[in-house]
Amino acid sequence: MPVWSQAGLTDEQIAIEEMAAAFARAELAPLAPVWDRDKIFPVETLRAAAALGMAAIYVREEMGGAGLSRVDAALIFEALATGCPAIAAYLSIHNMCGWMIDAYGSAEQQRRWLRGLGAMETLTSYCLTEPGCGSDAAALRTKAVRRGDAYSLSGEKQFISGAGAGGDAHLYIVMARTGEPGPRGISAFLVEGAAPGLTLGANERKMGWNAQPTRSVTFDDCRVPAANLLGREGDGFKIAMAALDGGRLNIGACSLGGGRRALEAALDYTRQRQAFGRPLLEFQALQFRLADMATELEAARALLWRAAAALDSRHADATRLCAMAKRIATDTGFSVVDDALQLFGGYGYLADYGVEKLLRDLRVHRILEGTNEIMRLIVARDLLEERNA
Template sequence: MVGLYQLSEEHEALREAVRALAEKEIAPHAAEVDEQERYPVEARDALARSGFNAVHVPEEYDGQGADAVAACIVIEEVARVDASASLIPAVNKLGTQPILLSGSEEVKKLVLPSIASGEASASYALSEREAGSDTASMRTRALRDGDTWVLNGTKAWITNAGESTWYTVMAVTDPNAEKKANGISAFAVHKDDPGFTVGPKERKLGIKGSPTCEIYLENCVIPAERIIGAPGTGLKTALRTLDHTRPTIGAQAVGIAQGALDASLAYVKDRKQFGQRIADFQGVQFMLADMGMKIEAARHLVYTSAAASERGDKRAGFIASAAKTYASDIAMEVTTDAVQLFGGAGYTKDFPVERMMRDAKITQIYEGTNQIQRMVMARALLKG
């Protein structure tokens, strides 16, 4: 039966287009981007030129209006050659999803068209040094002052900070709220707003082409209408956002794992030991089979998760956590096995698998550690 449980022709055509772009415009720079710890400007420009930098933006805001599965395919195919570059479309979605979910028409029109065109990009500022998984304990404050809000605080671990134009910032607006979570609001902050500065880059294990910094808000003044949703609804919006964006981290993880498997297949077919290709040894074949099987399972879970978030499925939160957790665990496992298959060569920077192994690790940590994801899943199961 045609069309029975398969991606549409449009989705497959999108994959082909993004893969061709990634191979030609992004892959050649990936090792240098990692080595020099520099922003992948070639990837940024190529994605913007082709309209793949933020495919999720709706058509009414000059975007492509692509569905959640399409957004995952873009991220997966870019991550297959360079995980750092895949954070351009991924974080554009993360930074703008709160606006799509809760923003006023005014905020949507202000921010989204520039993201869609590639003229601007977005980041997401939820975490703080002392409020990581425990987001409700954040200390950043926003005080209403006439027709402005004044923000004070420091946000940590902000992906693409310094490169992004817009920042979706969560801040406490009612420190006396009975439930801390109900005292937090979301705001659209622009890099040129007075009192906004970006800190130095973190020195990281992987995704070195994507800057991660603190952002400082020191009496940062923004217009009152740049609040996202009603006061006190910011954390609810932030958590709803993650149901939509955790699948994109799963997609990034699948892409990294697929890139490592592709590199491994080429290597084992070429490398000879004991008079034969190492691809002909059963032990190697079993490793490859397990890698391929697990990637395929992770990919289906990610797409199922993206589709659930798109249609508002009541199980979307559980499936998003499952997809992010499973895919990231598999990415770590597959990239570790890839390094093993390359032997001593895999431990050197002459081949991409050591970079992929370093890049894979973060997928188990950001957008909620996999331990937090297991708590989210267990709660969902116990609630029934």
């Protein structure tokens, strides 16, 4: 039996989760330490995941996607992260980009890109953050100026996951300013990797997520056809925020997956390791800690699934619930991994046992897709607006 509860899931959802977990065990976990050590981005492994429908999870079936729900996606990303949180997280971003095109793209944009994204023949990156504005996304400075049948983009994006991995076939969804200051002046663009004027920075040296590249992306009079405008001018901030609701659930699920893997490892270790003549698992203090780890993961998972269901049904509280779920899931996942490392003692600090990699990979989840401080701000503002209505 799994260390987590499958209560409330349909037979189909259990099968979906078990498929993703089997892929994680067979294709991700054995090589994840090597990818992390050597900074290898396993494109062919990602394409194998795509062949199972995991690169276009909630893109419509008629557009080459799996047509699954956000709850289904949460199950998949949690399961994948038990094998490698860094690769699961990149798949999360890739899926978010595909959803943006499916939800807001023109028929021609959908026809041109979605099937390639679903097969991971084209890789994607989400370009919102800039060197001078992270949490304050509405203050972005990258500009897009209309010149005839094209836009000229100028500016720089920072911390772009997966950037450059697809070469000329890479697709960037870029938020740029076309109008007035603030959110209403932002538009979204589909920028191809071969676009003249697009250059990439060096692969960043990071604490974790070493299995996927992270680079700056610079646009210097980068020509983008007007047909590559996603939605209408001024829709970019709305599109970006709508995408982040789902992205927050995905990264929360990845954190739960890392925590789940750490709990499984801790259970195995405390059963085998002895101290004072008996297995660690027989010490009540350690039993209590393991019980708390499992309970906290279940509680965070329940809120995540509730938020996913709210997003699927377009409930008015969806954004608040997604922010709550992202905050609690990423904090909990990291805390559980930290507790597991403590249970391992000195061995937890060694790369051979895998727990320290989980800790390094999960730490950034509390920052990206909106920091956990911003999640608190979203929740508080929503509560106060509701109270004052």
